[in-house]
Amino acid sequence: MIELTFGESPAGALKLAKSRKQGENVGGAVAVFGGTENEQREAMKPHRWSGMTMEGSSKDVIALTLELDIGDISEVDSDISKRRKMFDNLFTDFPEELERIKKQNQYAMLRLQEAKTSLEPIRMWISTSDPAEMCGMYFICHLMSDSKTPLSVVSIPTQLESDNCIIWYRSTGEVDAEKFGAFVQYEEAVSGLQRSVYAGLWRDLVLENAPLRAIINGCVISVPIEFYDFTLLANISEEPIRIGQVIGKIIGQVPGVGDRLLYLRIEALIQSGEFIKLSVGTGDHPYSVVIKRNDKKSKKFH
Numbered sequence: 001m002i003e004l005t006f007g008e009s010p011a012g013a014l015k016l017a018k019s020r021k022q023g024e025n026v027g028g029a030v031a032v033f034g035g036t037e038n039e040q041r042e043a044m045k046p047h048r049w050s051g052m053t054m055e056g057s058s059k060d061v062i063a064l065t066l067e068l069d070i071g072d073i074s075e076v077d078s079d080i081s082k083r084r085k086m087f088d089n090l091f092t093d094f095p096e097e098l099e100r101i102k103k104q105n106q107y108a109m110l111r112l113q114e115a116k117t118s119l120e121p122i123r124m125w126i127s128t129s130d131p132a133e134m135c136g137m138y139f140i141c142h143l144m145s146d147s148k149t150p151l152s153v154v155s156i157p158t159q160l161e162s163d164n165c166i167i168w169y170r171s172t173g174e175v176d177a178e179k180f181g182a183f184v185q186y187e188e189a190v191s192g193l194q195r196s197v198y199a200g201l202w203r204d205l206v207l208e209n210a211p212l213r214a215i216i217n218g219c220v221i222s223v224p225i226e227f228y229d230f231t232l233l234a235n236i237s238e239e240p241i242r243i244g245q246v247i248g249k250i251i252g253q254v255p256g257v258g259d260r261l262l263y264l265r266i267e268a269l270i271q272s273g274e275f276i277k278l279s280v281g282t283g284d285h286p287y288s289v290v291i292k293r294n295d296k297k298s299k300k301f302h
Contacts, residue, residue, distance in 0.1 A: 001121045002111060003061040006136035008104075009173035010125055011063035017180040019058045020049045052181030064108040065101055068135035069213040069220075070261060073206055077143055080105055090260040093286045112143060121150040123187065125180075128155055129255040130171040131215050135205065138220070141190065141198035151190035156183055170255035215256050228257050229265055233274070238295045240278055244287035263287065 003018070005011040020026065026049050066076060071086035084102070091098040115122055124140060126133040137153060144151060156175060160167045169175060175183065190198070201220065205213060210222030231250045247262045263286065269275045270291065279290040 001056060001060055001123055002115055003056070004108075004112075004122055004124045004140070005061065005063050005172060006065065006068075006124075006126065006130075006133045007171065007173045008063050008065055010171075010175060011061050013175060013177040014125065014180050015058035015061045016177040017051055018054045018056055018060060020051060020053070020177075022049060022051060022053045022181070024049050049178065051178035052184075054181045054184065062108045062111050063104060064112070064136060064140075066105060066136070066139075067132055067258070068139055069131035069256070070258075071211060072209060073135075073139075074209050076139065076206075080109055089264060093281075112140070115149050116144060116147040119147070119149050121152065124151070124153045125172050126153060126155055127158075127169055127171045128218065129158060129169075129215060131213050131220055131256045132258070133172060134215065134220050135202070135213055138198045138202035138205070141195045142202040145195060145199040151195060152187050153190055154183055154187045156186065212261075226265075228254065228262065229269065231257070232262065232265060232269060233293075236275060236291065236293050238293045240290050240292045242287065243289045243291060246291075247287060259287075266291065 003014055005014060025046055066080065066083055067086065067090065068076065070090070072082065075082045083105075087098055087101065091101070112122070114120070122140065122144070124137050126137050128134060141151065156169050156172055158169060160169070205220065205222060208222040211225040212223050212227055213220050214223045214227055215221070216223075228250075231254055232246065235246050235249055243263065243266055246266070247259045250262055251257065251259060266275065270277050273294055275291045276294050277289060277291050279288075281287070281289045
């Protein structure tokens, strides 16, 4: 079985989950940032793997990270290299990362094409709150529309009560590795009708080919590229602030938006004069740039 994720973080966690057995001894954290001294000491201690044992191996896991909620999606199924321009924009500051992601996606597409003929089952892991993951599921249903390859999907819960607290999940990237085994219970087969409907939804999105796709009232909707700008305008004042702080705050507020998209929108708003750049980034850390709201611009519009 292919375990398919639409992000690198969930792929890494799922690979770890499939390489462990419940109750086995595992080493503690290599390094801990933040927390009290007691919490840091506890994190460094070896412990028993609490996650459920999963069938298969870590080699079953592949990540298809096409970021299908962003940019031109007109020819993804025939030539994923058409996404190169979008990735160039997203990772302009990280050329090595760009090349690695390209190879990773080429491998994932090769495995998926092989599954069309071998009929190897594909299990997709998604959050219905994440537009990139929902678009990924629609795309796979389109890709497999002429194949009898068995498809199933694990939709992770939006919230989970655990240890007297409620955990909210906005994407599979937020799932701890030890939770994946338990979440298999949410797996559902994708019926022939669902495959056809989801493939149709993908074709609709391709016809619209908007610059951005978002989740609105539980549905994937084509939206303008400025869709998330209101969150930036609400979180950046005339007081200096680092880009990384802004991005971290918004990701905590708004489900389904990624850090790279927010960074590009901040850059666009700097170019338009809405924000002012007060410093340059240090090394390969563009998020360290300090910015603020342009008070003259804000007075003009408010």
